[in-house]
Amino acid sequence: MKKKLIIKICEKNKKKFSQIIRNTKFEIRGMLNSELLLVFSLASYLNINQIIESGRARGYSTKILARSFLGSEKYIQSIDYDRFGKDVKFSEKNLKKYRNIKLFYGDSIQLIPKLIKEDCIVIIDGPKGERAIQLALKILKDKRVKIVFIHDLHKNTFSRNLAEILFPHAFFSDDKNFVQKFKDLDKPIWEQVRNTGRAPYKRKGEKSESYGPTLAVIFNSNTIFDNLAIKNYIKHKSKKEGIKNKILKKLQTGSLVTAMIRESLVAIKHKLKRL
Ligand SMILES: C[S@@+](CC[C@H](N)C(=O)[O-])C[C@H]1O[C@@H](n2cnc3c(N)ncnc32)[C@H](O)[C@@H]1O
Incomplete structure (x- = not known):
């Protein structure tokens, strides 16, 4: 899917999404609203019902997706391998009221392939970096996985470089036009995290080339599995x-x-x- 169409689809959904996120409290380590607009818009556009999330923590993304798809056939299966932490208790309590969420505990690398039952999208927000890319490569082999989203792929990092080589058609949420059109959705979040070193174009208090943590959008239809870069990468990983x-x-x-x-x-x- 071309960048122009992605932005157009998001523009169409922006008003509805603004209502969904209104008065919703942000949770630390959560994804940005502009990033979640991408998930909401593309799942709606492609009419995909099964949404698998890897990495829930305090459940901000899970909550926004549940609210986005209330009253529809879409359902969210959210995985986290942390069974004991404070975040788990928090998100279990907070997400209980949403009938369209099912919580799973364990390692996504093992669980996701077993959960796929129909055309679906997968959001990877844990594991991170290269392990997230490896997980994406694994699940993209299943053609029912229509889109994989990978979170935290800031510019100028090894993982981002790798993602750009392996998925040359991927769209990234730090795209200038995208940021210009949708950054206003994130205003309440930036205000809430003001004292944490997080801000637009800032990461851990340092200047960043990316607007935010950055979500990669990888369409399975664009991913050619005999692509030389992917083949060489898999070969390299299994050897070294x-x-x-x-x-x-x-x-x-x-x-x-x-x-x-x-x-x-x-x-x-x-x-x-x-x-
Ligand atoms: C950044 S947080 C997720 C934030 C959440 N998506 C949100 O927007 O609020 C990352 C989470 O991923 C989980 N995680 C990391 N690796 C994982 C794996 N292999 N399988 C399942 N969960 C994993 C961690 O336990 C952590 O709770």
Whole structure:
């Protein structure tokens, strides 16, 4: 899909979406409203009912999508591997009232392929970076996955460079025309995070070339799987597997015991953060 059409579809949906997000409290680590407009508009345009989200945390994106699709046949399946943290409890409580959401716990890398039942879109907002790209490549092999969205692909990062090479037709939400037309949707968010070092064209207090965290939109129809860059990347990854990746992979694909170890580590991390 061409950039012009993507922007046109979003323009058509902007008014309705503005009503949806009105008076909705933002949650830290959440996606921007302008990014979520892309998900809402494209899922509506393509008439896709199954929406899979990887990475829920405090559930801002989940809540906005649930509100966007209220009263329709669309449903959201939201995955997070954190079972014990504060965020889990928070989002469980806050999302309970939405009948069109189902919450899943576990590793998306294992869960997503099992969840796909019909034409769907997948939003990856955890794992991040290269692991998100690897997950996208894995699930895009299934032609029922019509779009994969990957969050946090700021310009001038290795993951962004890689995404641009592997998915040359991808659209990025830091596109200048897109930002110009839809940045007003994010005003309440920027106000809320004023003291956190997050602001337009700023990341962790430093100047950034991207307007915001940035959502990549990857259409399966544009992804050619015999593309040389993709083939070479997959070959390279399978050969040069460092010790860190080997351990991560083991933890991802391992037994219940390893899954429990990983979850305990996440829980410990959360406890330490609170100290
Ligand atoms: C940035 S937060 C998600 C924010 C949320 N999408 C929003 O807009 O409010 C990232 C989440 O991804 C989860 N995560 C990271 N890797 C994951 C994986 N492989 N499978 C499932 N969840 C994962 C983390 O536990 C964390 O809660």
